[in-house]
Amino acid sequence: MKQLKIHALDNVAVNVETGHKVALTDISQGSNVIKFGFPIGHATKDIKAGEAVHTHNVKTNLGEKLTYTYEPVRYELPWVEDGIINAYVRENGEIGIRNDIWIVNTVGCVNKVAEKLASLTGAFAFPHPYGCSQLGDDHKLTQLVLKGLVQHPNAGGVLVLGLGCENNNLASFKEILGEVDERRVKFLNTQDCEDEIAEGVKLIKELQTYAETFTRQPVPLSKLRVGLKCGGSDGFSGITANPLIGQFSDLLIASGGSTVLTEVPEMFGAETILMNRCKDETTFEKTVKLINDFKDYYIRHNQVIYENPSPGNKAGGITTLEEKSLGCTQKGGMAPVVDVLDYGDRVSKNGLNLLNGPGNDMVAVTNLVAAGCHMVLFSTGRGTPLGGPVPTIKIATNQTLAEKKRTWIDFNAAPTLEGKDLSKELLQYVIEVANGLETANEREGYREIAIFKDGVTL
Secondary structure, eight states, rough: OOOOSSTTOSEEEEETTTTOOOSSSSOOOTTEEEETTTEEESSSSOTTSEEEEEETEEEOOOOOOOOOOOOOOOOOOOOOOOOOEEEOOTSSSOEEOOEEEEEEESSSGGGHHHHHHHHHHSSSEEEOOSSSOOOHHHHHHHHHHHHHHOOOTTTTEEEEOSSSSTTOOOOHHHHHOSSSTTEEEEEEGGSSSSSSHHHHHHHHHHHHHEEEEEOOEEEEGEEEEEEEOOSOTTTTTTTTTHHHHHHHHHHHHTTOOOOOOOOGGGGGHHHHHHHHTBBSSHHOOOHHHHHHHHHHHHHHTTTTTTTOOOHHHHHHTTHHHHHHHHHHHHGGTTTEEEEOTTTTTTOOSSEEEEEOSSOHHHHHHHHHHHHTOOOOEEEESSSSOOOOOOEEEEEEEEHHHHHHHHTTOSOOOOGGGGOOOOOHHHHHHHHHHHHHHHOOOHHTTOOOOOOOOOOOOO
C-alpha cells in the first residue's frame, strides 16, 4: 500500500489508492491527529501504527464561537508575465467572457414561461422558487442575488421576467436594481400582455441584436474574476485539486486578477489561516465577523455548528470538519485577503476575496456568480454535473473520476499526486475558457441557480 505523508508534523498518512488515512505512529486516546501539519481532531481510543484512522476512532476538537487575535502572515507570490484574454468590453467598462442572453425571473411563478422563451430563442433561463411570500432579509437576499445576475457582464442582454402580483414585482425590483442600460435590460410583466410568449420573443430578439454589437477584443488578464468552489470532496481534495486551485489563484492574483473564496462553514477549523493573511486589521475584523455570524446562524436554528462533513465526504476519506476545512481553504492559495463580501456585494478589489455563504454547491456557485465572477473553478472528488450560469470548470481530484466522468470533468488534477506541477497548465486552460472554449457544463446545457433562504414563507 503506497502512502503519502503530507507534512513533516503529520502522524497520519494517506493511502494513495483510497484517500483514507492510516496512523504512522501510535496515537493515544485524547491525543491530536495531525494532517496538513494541523490537528484535525483527537483520538477517541488508542490507535496503533498502521491502523485505519477515521470516524470510528477520531472526533473533532472544535467547539462554539472563539476569540481571535490578528497575527499577520505574508507570503511571496510567484512572478508571472502579463497575460491577455479576449473578452467583450461592456458599456460600463466591465468585461464579459460570454455574450449570452439571460432570462432572470422576479418570481418562480413564471419559471415555465422563461423556459419556453429560452427554448424558442436560445436564451438561458434560470428557474428558482422565490420572489414572493418571503419577508424581511430573506426577501431582500433574493432580490440581491437576482440583481447580481442582471448586472453580470457575461450576459450581453437580460430579460427581467415578472408576473405582476408578486412581492418582488418589477417596480420593487427596479428600486433594488437602480439605473440600467435599457438597451441591455428589458422588462416584461406577463400579466400585462395578451401573449407573453410573443412579447418575450420580441424583446429577446431586440436584446440579441444589441448583444451582436459586441465582439471580443484583447484585455488584460487582470480583469478576470474567478470563483473558487469544491463539492463532493474526498481524501484527495486537499492534496491534489484544492492546492492546484490555490496555485492558480496565486498566479492570477500576481497578474492583477481576482479570486473569490466562499463556503464559510468549510472555513471553520482553518479560519485563523485566512485571518492572519488579511491585508490589515480592518479586513481581519470583517473576517472574524464573517465566521462568527455564520456560527450564530447555526445557533439560531439550534443546529450543531460542526455537523460536517457529509456522508459522501466521509466515504471519500474525510473524517472531521477541520480536515475538510484545511483542504478546502487551500483553494485560496497564499495571497493576502483583500476584502470580505456579504450577500449582494460585488468584487471591487483585486486579489483574494472572501464571500459570505454556505457550502451548498448550487447556492455557493450562484453566490459567486452574483458577486461578479466570470467563471468558477470547482474541484470534486466524488463528481457532480452541476453548472452555474457562468462556465463552471470541474477539476477532478483523482484519476478514477477523471476517466469515469468525462462528460462532467474538464481538468484532471490527479497527476499532482506524483509531483507534477499543473499550475501553468490550469492557468492556460482558464485563459482558453475565457477566450470562448466551452466547459463541460456548457456543452451539456447544465446551468442552474439556487438562492439561499433564511426566513419564513407566507
